[in-house]
Amino acid sequence: MGTAVEAAPYRTTGGRYPRDGTRARDGGGLANALGWFSIGLGLAQVVSPDGVARLVGLQDNSRTRSLMRAIGVRELTAGVGILSRERPTGWVWARVAGDVMDLALLGSALGNDDNERDRTVAAAAAVLGVTALDVVCGGRLAGQGRASAADAVGEERVLGAQAPSGVHVRKSITINRPPEEVYAFWRDFQNLPRFMSHLESVEVLDDRRSRWTARAPAGRTVSWEAETTDDQANERIAWRSLPDAGVTNSGSVRFARAPGRRGTEVVVDLRYEPPVGKLGAVVAKLFGEEPGLQINGDLRRLKQVMETGEVVHSDASIHRGPHPAQPDEARAGALSTEAR
Secondary structure (H helix, E strand, O other), X not given: OOOOOEOOOOOOOOOOOOOOOHHXXXXXXXXXXXXXXXXXXXXXXXXXXXXXXXXXXXXXXXXXXXXXHHHHHHHHHHHHHXXXXXXXXXHHHHHXXXXXXXXHHHHHHOOOOOOOHHHHHHHHHHHHHHHHHHHHHHHHHHHHXXXXXXXXXXXXXXXXXXXXXXXXXXXXEEEOOOXXXXXXXXXXXXXXXXXXXXXXXXXXXXXXXXXXXXXXXXXXXXEEEEEEXXXXXOOEEEEEEOXXXXXXXXXXXXXXEOHHHOOEEEEEEEEEOOOOOHHHHHHHHHOOOOHHHHHHXXXXXXXXXXXXXXXXXXXXXXXXXXXXXXXXXXXXXXXXXXXX
């Protein structure tokens, strides 16, 4: 039985999530890598334009340094654009256009005897390699976007309102417990802070509404009300924040029997608008608060609570805050483990 959390894009083929690696092939991981590459390269070009110029064999002068800084700003813009979009097809193709411009620049530089031709040729070869990756990534994203457009419309209808457009995360994990047990645990919303590290409390207001309080940066908290928009026993729970919520969000969690009697496949699908906009999501990644990582950790803790009755602490644990509420026996075992 695997314990790793994996991305699981949703398809409307009978309401199932594929386990055939579709996410890995759709360009999402490659786009992230290209986005961080753009940011790294752009920072180098802005901070040390003379060093980058010498590295690619160009003569170091004021004109070259100004050109390098301009290209660096372009790379930074492309990197932020890629990382702040769920499917950054346009930004990846913008990188392709930038690659073409860079190749033209390097080709022109080869005709100048003051430049180091060997380094310039090597730089051009490297740019060609990156261009090939950009083209492959752009093609994958464009194809995946066409395939998922109808799914997105259907999903918004199920949620009962148009979903937020900021950040979209899908994650899954397999838990060695039957769907009925996992669903019942999640459906008691007051259990959620036991494994969701950012949540302080969930107060149930009535059969549809609840109030959520979460930890925010700088020691602050943020609260909002949400309503349950779909509740299919042992199969699915969907929710959305109410219109006056400070954190606009919606999502769903599915519980499906895992193949081979391995328990339950839990799939979380979350959309939300960062309070400071899409750029805030990129900044959050730099400081370790990327929502995908948070959900990965939450699902790992859910697996631990469901299978062992406690969250297992270790040096690599990303759990923050007090130890979650546990049965007396599990709490005693946890304290014993921590004492050792």
